[in-house]
Amino acid sequence: xxxxxGEYRHVPVMLDEVLAELDPRPGEVVCxxxxxxxxxxxxxxxxxxxxxxxxxIDQDDMALTAASERLSREVPEASVRLLRGNFGDLDDLLxxxxxxxxxxxxxxxxxxSPQLDIPERGFSYHEDAPLDMRMNSGNHTLTAAExxxxxxxxxxxxxxxxxxxxxxxxxxxxxxxxxxxxAPVETTLQLVEIVKEAIPAAAxxxxxxxxxxxxxxxxxxxxHELDVLDRGLRAAVRWANPGGRICVISYHSLxxxxxxxxxxxxxxxxxxxxxxxxCVCGHVPIVDVRTRRPLVASDEEVAANPRSRSxxxxxxxxxxxxx
Numbered sequence: 523x524x525x526x527x528g529e530y531r532h533v534p535v536m537l538d539e540v541l542a543e544l545d546p547r548p549g550e551v552v553c554x555x556x557x558x559x560x561x562x563x564x565x566x567x568x569x570x571x572x573x574x575x576x577x578x579i580d581q582d583d584m585a586l587t588a589a590s591e592r593l594s595r596e597v598p599e600a601s602v603r604l605l606r607g608n609f610g611d612l613d614d615l616l617x618x619x620x621x622x623x624x625x626x627x628x629x630x631x632x633x634x635s636p637q638l639d640i641p642e643r644g645f646s647y648h649e650d651a652p653l654d655m656r657m658n659s660g661n662h663t664l665t666a667a668e669x670x671x672x673x674x675x676x677x678x679x680x681x682x683x684x685x686x687x688x689x690x691x692x693x694x695x696x697x698x699x700x701x702x703x704x705a706p707v708e709t710t711l712q713l714v715e716i717v718k719e720a721i722p723a724a725a726x727x728x729x730x731x732x733x734x735x736x737x738x739x740x741x742x743x744x745x746h747e748l749d750v751l752d753r754g755l756r757a758a759v760r761w762a763n764p765g766g767r768i769c770v771i772s773y774h775s776l777x778x779x780x781x782x783x784x785x786x787x788x789x790x791x792x793x794x795x796x797x798x799x800x801c802v803c804g805h806v807p808i809v810d811v812r813t814r815r816p817l818v819a820s821d822e823e824v825a826a827n828p829r830s831r832s833x834x835x836x837x838x839x840x841x842x843x844x845x
Contacts, residue, residue, distance in 0.1 A: 534561030535771055535830045536819050540628060543812065543837045544767045546570050550625035551763075553577040553616075555609035555754060560589035562628055567593060567600035577619055578604045579612075581658040608658065610750030612757035623763035629754065629770040631777050645741065647733040650711040655737075655744045666740045670707045675699045685748075685776065686739030694720040694736060713737075738774070748780055755784045759809060764842035768809070771835050778816060778834045785811045785838045809838040 534540070540562055546552050546569040554563040557578035567576035576593070580586050586604050593602050605615045609629065616624070645655055653667035673681070675695045682691035697720035698707065707713055717733040718726060726732045742748060758768050772778040788808040792801045816834035824831045 533827055534565070535630060535827065535833050536817070536823065536835055537562060537565060539817055539835055540769055540771075541565060541569070543769050543817075543835070544626040544628065546574075546626050549573040551575045551577065551621055551623065552626040552628070553579070553624045553758075554628045554630075555579045555612065555758070556628070556630045557589050557604065558585055558630070560592045562630060563589065564593060564596050566626065566628070567597045567602060571597060571600040574601065575621065576600055576602045577616075577621070577624070578602070579607060579609055579615055580604075581606065581608050608750060609754035609757075610746075612754050612761070616757075616761050621761075623766070624758070624761050625763050625766050627758040627762060627766070627768045629751075629758075629768075631751065631770070631772045645737065647710060647714050647731055647737050650709055653708060653710055653713060653740075655741045657745045664744055666713075666744050667706070667708055669740055669743055670698055670713065671702050681743050682736055682739045684739075685742040686735035687775070688735040688739065690721050690725065696720070710737075742776070748776060751777060751780050752784060755781065756788075759784075759788055759838075759840060762840035764840055766840040767837060768840070769835065769837045771833050772816075773832045773834070778836070781836045782816075785809060785836060789838070806843055807841055808843060809840055812837040812839060 544552070544566070546566050548570060550570045551574060552566040552570055554560070554566060554577070557563055557580040560578065563576060563578050567574075570576060578586075578589055578593075580589070583606070586606055590602070590604055593600060603619055605619060607615050609615075653665060653670060655666040656664075669681070670678075675698075678695035678698060679692045682688040682694055688694065694717055697716050698713075701707055701712075701716050707716065713736070714733045717736050721732050755768070755770070762768060770781045772781055789811045791805060791807045792803055793805050794801050794803045813836045816836050818835070819827075819830035819833050
């Protein structure tokens with residue numbers, strides 16, 4: 523989760539924990555799959571320089587430009603390669619980077635502050651803007667407005683309940699369908715108004731902004747975030763060198779569940795019945811999971827950076843399957 527302060531600067535969440543778990547060493551290859559303002563990448567690059575390589579991935583041109591300038595200014599001795607794209611396409615991006623393997627992968631999930639803070643992107647429920655919510659308008663044709671105005675009531679309910687954990691999903695979906703029958707729902711504040719009308723007044727007084735969960739659910743649907751995460755994690759495991767560390771910071775239970783599932787699946791060994799004399803399944807552990815329970819931000823960090831409150835960190839280490 524990236525925090526915009528003044529210029530495009532990055533307040534990195536759980537930086538001490540990231541550095542302790544990834545333990546980047548001189549000469550290694552590190553890959554920040556969610557570059558943002560390079561808050562994590564600056565420290566990773568500093569630790570592998572001058573002979574190591576720091577890779578950074580982001581689909582936002584603003585992030586790439588700002589990160590490049592910051593890395594050049596703060597770690598001029600580092601070898602850096604920045605790649606424009608989505609970590610769901612990690613295989614293609616690392617082929618482009620021409621690296622044989624990676625020693626440290628970092629995924630810091632969530633919406634970057636430039637997307638939150640630029641009203642035109644349509645992520646904010648505080649500013650009026652077109653309902654867009656595409657992370658990268660060049661790669662996705664579906665917008666939040668299209669979801670809101672074309673999905674049937676049952677699908678809208680499912681999205682809000684599953685992706686947003688929205689208690690009043692069916693009421694909100696029904697109200698959306700009623701409103702759009704009169705005129706399309708085209709802006710963020712139109713949708714906020716609908717959500718407020720659908721949620722009982724007593725419930726609106728608790729739990730933060732009443733539209734927060736609805737906006738989260740639509741963002742996940744528009745950008746296929748959960749599928750992208752599963753694909754990117756599995757690619758990272760494939761590209762990790764033996765002993766390579768993979769660190770993921772997620773911000774809601776759906777993301778954390780996927781990380782936990784992928785790591786658990788890839789850490790499983792033989793699944794044959796115990797009475798079989800020899801293994802016939804061929805399953806071998808690919809990773810060792812370092813965090814049976816996710817790490818969380820310290821009380822001090824949460825006080826200084828409230829966005830870290832929901833951060834959940836999981837870490838796995840690539841095993842040498844040739845042994």
